[in-house]
Amino acid sequence: MQSQPTPRKPVLIVGSIGLDTIETPFGVVEEVLGGAASYASTAASFFSEVRMVGVIGEDFPAEHLEYLHGREIDLTGVQRAPGKTFRWNGFYEFDMNQAHTLATHLNVFEHFRPTIPPAYADTPYVFLANIDPDLQLAVLDQVTSPKFVLADTMNFWIDGKRDQVLEVFKRVDAVTLNDAEARQLCDTTSLVNAGRQLLNMGPKVVIIKKGEHGALLFTQRDYFATPSFPLEEVHDPTGAGDTFAGGVIGYLAFTDSIAAETIRKAIVYGTVLASYTVEDFSLHRLSRLELGEVMVRYAEMRRITAFAE
Amino acid sequence: MQSQPTPRKPVLIVGSIGLDTIETPFGVVEEVLGGAASYASTAASFFSEVRMVGVIGEDFPAEHLEYLHGREIDLTGVQRAPGKTFRWNGFYEFDMNQAHTLATHLNVFEHFRPTIPPAYADTPYVFLANIDPDLQLAVLDQVTSPKFVLADTMNFWIDGKRDQVLEVFKRVDAVTLNDAEARQLCDTTSLVNAGRQLLNMGPKVVIIKKGEHGALLFTQRDYFATPSFPLEEVHDPTGAGDTFAGGVIGYLAFTDSIAAETIRKAIVYGTVLASYTVEDFSLHRLSRLELGEVMVRYAEMRRITAFAE
Numbered sequence: 001m002q003s004q005p006t007p008r009k010p011v012l013i014v015g016s017i018g019l020d021t022i023e024t025p026f027g028v029v030e031e032v033l034g035g036a037a038s039y040a041s042t043a044a045s046f047f048s049e050v051r052m053v054g055v056i057g058e059d060f061p062a063e064h065l066e067y068l069h070g071r072e073i074d075l076t077g078v079q080r081a082p083g084k085t086f087r088w089n090g091f092y093e094f095d096m097n098q099a100h101t102l103a104t105h106l107n108v109f110e111h112f113r114p115t116i117p118p119a120y121a122d123t124p125y126v127f128l129a130n131i132d133p134d135l136q137l138a139v140l141d142q143v144t145s146p147k148f149v150l151a152d153t154m155n156f157w158i159d160g161k162r163d164q165v166l167e168v169f170k171r172v173d174a175v176t177l178n179d180a181e182a183r184q185l186c187d188t189t190s191l192v193n194a195g196r197q198l199l200n201m202g203p204k205v206v207i208i209k210k211g212e213h214g215a216l217l218f219t220q221r222d223y224f225a226t227p228s229f230p231l232e233e234v235h236d237p238t239g240a241g242d243t244f245a246g247g248v249i250g251y252l253a254f255t256d257s258i259a260a261e262t263i264r265k266a267i268v269y270g271t272v273l274a275s276y277t278v279e280d281f282s283l284h285r286l287s288r289l290e291l292g293e294v295m296v297r298y299a300e301m302r303r304i305t306a307f308a309e
Numbered sequence: 310m311q312s313q314p315t316p317r318k319p320v321l322i323v324g325s326i327g328l329d330t331i332e333t334p335f336g337v338v339e340e341v342l343g344g345a346a347s348y349a350s351t352a353a354s355f356f357s358e359v360r361m362v363g364v365i366g367e368d369f370p371a372e373h374l375e376y377l378h379g380r381e382i383d384l385t386g387v388q389r390a391p392g393k394t395f396r397w398n399g400f401y402e403f404d405m406n407q408a409h410t411l412a413t414h415l416n417v418f419e420h421f422r423p424t425i426p427p428a429y430a431d432t433p434y435v436f437l438a439n440i441d442p443d444l445q446l447a448v449l450d451q452v453t454s455p456k457f458v459l460a461d462t463m464n465f466w467i468d469g470k471r472d473q474v475l476e477v478f479k480r481v482d483a484v485t486l487n488d489a490e491a492r493q494l495c496d497t498t499s500l501v502n503a504g505r506q507l508l509n510m511g512p513k514v515v516i517i518k519k520g521e522h523g524a525l526l527f528t529q530r531d532y533f534a535t536p537s538f539p540l541e542e543v544h545d546p547t548g549a550g551d552t553f554a555g556g557v558i559g560y561l562a563f564t565d566s567i568a569a570e571t572i573r574k575a576i577v578y579g580t581v582l583a584s585y586t587v588e589d590f591s592l593h594r595l596s597r598l599e600l601g602e603v604m605v606r607y608a609e610m611r612r613i614t615a616f617a618e
Contacts, residue, residue: 095498189404191521192539212500213522214536223613227523227534230501264616304532305614307573 007256009147010049011249013041014114014139015129015242017054017078018086022281025094026235032282033064034088036129036152039239042286043273044127044250045071046294051120053077053139055112057085067287076117081108096234097211116142125253127245128172130154133164140171148258150174150205150249152241158185166201173258174205176245182208191216195223205263207248209241215267222260226268227305229275229297236281243277243286244270272297316565318456319358319383320558322350323423323448324438324551326363326387327395331590334403335544341591342373343397345438345461348548351595352582353436353559354380355603360429362386362448364421366394376596385426390417405543406520425451434562436554437481439463442473449480457567459483459514459558461550467494475510482567483514485554491517500525504532514572516557518550524576531569535577536614538584538606545590552586552595553579581606 020034037054044050051074056065058080068075086109089102114135124147128136136151143149149172157165158181165185169175175198179191186194191208195218198206206218210228217224247270248263255262272294279285329343346363353359359382365374367389377384395418398411423444433456437445445460452458458481466474467490474494478484484507488500495503500517504527507515515527519537526533556579557572564571581603588594 097498189406190541190543193541196541210522213519214534216536216539223539224616225523225536225539225613226616227525227536230525230532230534232499232502232505234499261617268616299618302616302618304534305616307533307535307577307611307614308570309608309611 008048009124009253009256010051011044011125011127011253012051012053012116012120012123012143012146013037013044013127013129013246013249014053014136015040015127015131016086016109017056017060018088018109019060020238020282021087021089022236022238023091024096024236025092026233027281029281031087033067034238034282035086036239036242038068038283039242039277039286040127040129040246040249041068041073042071042283043243043246043270044253045073046247046273046291047250047254047269048125050074050250051077051123053114053116053120055079055081055086055108057081057083057108060085067283077115077120079115081111083108090238092237096237099238114139124148124256125249126150127249128152128168129242129245130157133157133161133168136168137164137171140168148173148249148252150176150245152176152245153181155181155184169198170202172203174207175203176207176209176241176248178209178211178241207267209244211237211240215244215271217263217267219260219263224264224267226271226301229272229301230304231275231278234278237278238281239283240274240278244274246270247273268298268301269294272301317357318433318562318565319360320353320434320436320562321360321362321425321429321432321452321455322346322353322436322438322555322558323362323445324349324436324440325395325418326365326369327397327418328369329547329591330396330398331545331547332400333405333545334401335542336590338590340396342376343547343591344395345548345551347377347592348551348586348595349436349438349555349558350377350382351380351592352552352555352579353562354382355556355582355600356559356563356578357434359383359559360386360432362423362425362429364388364390364395364417366390366392366417369394376592386424386429388424390420392417399547401546405546408547423448433457433565434558435459436558437461437477438551438554439466442466442470442477445477446473446480449477457482457558457561459485459554461485461554462490464490464493478507479511481512483516484512485516485518485550485557487518487520487550516576518553520546520549524553524580526572526576528569528572533573533576535580535610538581538610539613540584540587543587546587547590548592549583549587553583555579556582577607577610578603581610
């Protein structure tokens with residue numbers, strides 16, 4: 001991958017930036033950097049130039065901005081608004097698949113209206129992280145013929161703004177949902193059936209995230225299944241899905257390709273990046289991760305999934 | 310596979326033979342052929358000569374014996390005992406991952422003591438399906454230095470006869486458990502951790518079955534993860550795990566190899582056979598399945614899991 005020059009197109013990432021307080025069986029962290037855009041942008045930055053759009057409050061620590069800036073993430077689109085930064089307080093018990101929310105303080109995020117800086121409007125690769133689908137639609141109105149838009153959502157919006165979620169799905173190239181969300185939206189227990197239904201809602205590419213069980217890719221012509229990278233311990237699953245999506249969009253931009261084979265590789269790179277995220281709290285592991293380590297686990301993914309004819 | 314002559318060693322399969330009454334969202338069947346040994350023997354018979362050991366009652370329909378005999382399954386070890394055949398009555402709701410038992414009538418199975426016919430004692434490949442671990446140990450006492458023994462168990466025995474289950478694990482080469490059983494036995498939510506713990510209990514090979522999420526293989530040197538074969542509908546999941554295990558042991562016997570690469574292939578063949586089992590009730594689909602269809606889905610498994618360097 002490193003050996004050949006590539007097009008390396010930029011990526012636009014729109015989503016939450018927050019301060020998380022999290023408890024897991026492995027410890028507690030307070031007011032650490034979180035939010036979907038933080039995880040996704042960090043992941044995408046391994047492969048491509050990232051343009052981040054989000055909102056922070058007056059209290060957002062300078063060190064986090066320095067960290068993001070240090071990853072060469074373009075922060076022109078990060079607005080600083082009067083008030084406090086978005087905060088999430090949650091915990092995980094023995095079963096790390098289930099996040100429990102103690103408190104969500106939207107703060108400046110409550111009145112967030114994403115404004116895409118004019119210089120970003122023609123960004124070819126876009127990731128709309130999980131935010132209000134009305135805001136996702138507002139972003140789509142501000143970008144000019146992107147090559148590939150990936151959107152995420154969550155059960156809260158599927159319940160409360162189903163029509164708008166479906167409108168987003170009609171207007172993007174790809175969607176990523178976790179397994180429970182896919183089952184909920186499609187009213188089926190079969191993820192294969194859900195994948196087919198989701199394709200019929202508009203997107204050409206559907207990716208269902210299954211946490212420890214890996215991910216599934218559906219297109220009209222292709223189906224791909226990958227396991228997760230095997231870990232004996234997950235210290236904090238927060239941000240795994242956003243890391244995954246950021247890795248996917250970042251790798252597609254890096255190769256400037258949405259060929260079926262490239263999407264498969266992007267999904268495995270996303271899987272690998274997510275496996276590092278969950279090894280520590282917040283972006284602690286990802287922030288000290290090197291591309292060489294990513295390549296090692298990518299190669300390992302090939303070994304653990306291979307079988308002969 | 311068909312193009313080369315192979316050693317094709319026989320397989321000994323010990324387990325339940327029963328008559329099932331099952332309701333799923335796709336229909337109801339009454340008193341159909343069931344039991345772990347029936348599924349596993351049918352699956353193994355695609356690859357190898359099968360020697361089946363179990364018990365049936367006086368009421369066991371001749372047609373089922375004819376069916377098994379027609380698959381060239383050796384029924385010398387199937388005892389007919391006074392009384393009625395083992396019966397299971399269960400249903401599945403919308404979530405097909407969860408079987409609900411309405412009634413279990415052990416009948417002749419209650420006093421079943423497996424007797425291995427002398428001519429079977431040196432069978433090189435053995436599958437001990439899910440029965441009382443004391444009976445599994447009794448079988449191990451009757452076989453003479455088998456090359457490879459695979460054992461299954463279930464939550465009922467892990468709860469009630471944990472020490473005997475662990476004794477079985479010490480004496481066999483391989484175990485197969487579903488994900489819930491692995492977590493239960495190892496007191497962990499991490500299947501990777503459970504796999505490592507299970508290896509430390511004795512077996513050289515551990516296979517964790519995850520239903521729709523595929524299977525994981527653990528050895529001291531190897532780790533392998535495969536997804537399931539994608540199906541939009543599962544008509545009846547009964548027997549999937551036993552079909553899987555039968556396919557695994559049958560393929561190992563067919564190649565007379567327990568090399569890491571062969572075990573991976575065996576797991577994929579088991580996965581493919583199980584995908585056919587769940588397409589219909591009982592052994593309806595498996596009984597009309599042809600080896601060519603198995604090969605087609607095997608090739609498809611390679612396509613859906615492949616990704617480039």
